[in-house]
Amino acid sequence: MSVRFENVSFRYPGGTGGVFDIDLEIATGELLAVIGPSGSGKSTLLKLLSGFAVPDTGRILVDGRDVTRLPPHERALGVVFQSYALFPHMSLWRNVAYPLKVRKIAKKERRARALDALARVGLADFAERAPPSLSGGQQQRVALARALVFSPRALLLDEPLSALDASLRNDLRDEIVRVQRGAGIATLHVTHDQEEALSMGDRVAVMHAGRLVQVAKPRELYDRPLNRTVAAFVGHANLWPGVVEAAGRVGTPLGLLACDTTGFANGAQVTVLARPEAVQPLAELPNASRPNVFYGLVNADRFLGAQRRCDLEVGSGIVRIETTIRTAIHAVSIPPEAIRLLPPDSTASQNPAHTGKPS
CATH class of the missing domain: 3.40.50.300 (P-loop containing nucleotide triphosphate hydrolases)
Incomplete structure (x- = not known):
């Protein structure tokens, strides 16, 4: 039926x-x-x-x-x-x-x-x-x-x-x-x-x-x-404006992010998505150079029992974090594989994989 x-x-x-x-x-x-x-x-x-x-x-x-x-x-x-x-x-x-x-x-x-x-x-x-x-x-x-x-x-x-x-x-x-x-x-x-x-x-x-x-x-x-409309509505999300600077590199308010840019030409305007639970909080900056590591200042810290939600000021942007750790946070690492690039809503097309027919 x-x-x-x-x-x-x-x-x-x-x-x-x-x-x-x-x-x-x-x-x-x-x-x-x-x-x-x-x-x-x-x-x-x-x-x-x-x-x-x-x-x-x-x-x-x-x-x-x-x-x-x-x-x-x-x-x-x-x-x-x-x-x-x-x-x-x-x-x-x-x-x-x-x-x-x-x-x-x-x-x-x-x-x-x-x-x-x-x-x-x-x-x-x-x-x-x-x-x-x-x-x-x-x-x-x-x-x-x-x-x-x-x-x-x-x-x-x-x-x-x-x-x-x-x-x-x-x-x-x-x-x-x-x-x-x-x-x-x-x-x-x-x-x-x-x-x-x-x-x-x-x-x-x-x-x-x-x-x-x-x-x-x-x-x-x-x-x-x-x-962006779906990303912003479903769950919590970090959404930053970005520009593809080169293959595998996107400029954002945080700084340069390493991520997969497949499908986007150099100079393309994008929305950068990273879910807060995928962001890794750091007590201090690591000694070795790593991509997507940023120092910042916590400007909001919400204790929710089993979970903690923080906002970290990084550059001219904000990184939202969801974590279970309770120690001080001074930096974050955003794994490249946790980043997804989205087109502007006005140009996003409906993919047949996302239609109303059961798969």
């Missing part, structure tokens, strides 16, 4: 917001996480798939069936919202069985299927309880069971964990993925939490200004962002 957007565009009346030229496929059993800044179009994508908005152009197919203009109740999609939307006066099994009641399934079968769905989310022993007696995380699991109980054609997750405490979110990430894998259902997961997207998604789609900027597996998206 797959989902496909075919060249879908939608513009909100009287405004410039919406989504444009969306060509995207979610394979059977795949969880695709969609991230992007506010107003990027990720929630609009979910509204279009669920049927609460109709595209101006293009088609939406679910399991090969054109649902572009079908009302929401005819699409057979399971939806889990940020709010649990449970009936407080009903027992858990009745909450979960409600979609089956709407479909006029006999009570005995409704109860059996609801109990099975609750067992899949680890709440079989809570079937007779009412929602107010449960924690937020347990209520969200009930909502997940309800979304899956009628064997939907696809699953939509609308920021389902954002209302929960951080520790609870971590546990439920694994729980949702486990249940989704077991159901083998195509899933669209809209979230503002990058860590959630990277940890849960088989692939992650980044949206900006209503368009898909890059769709890739989590590690590829993080390690090989297509342009």
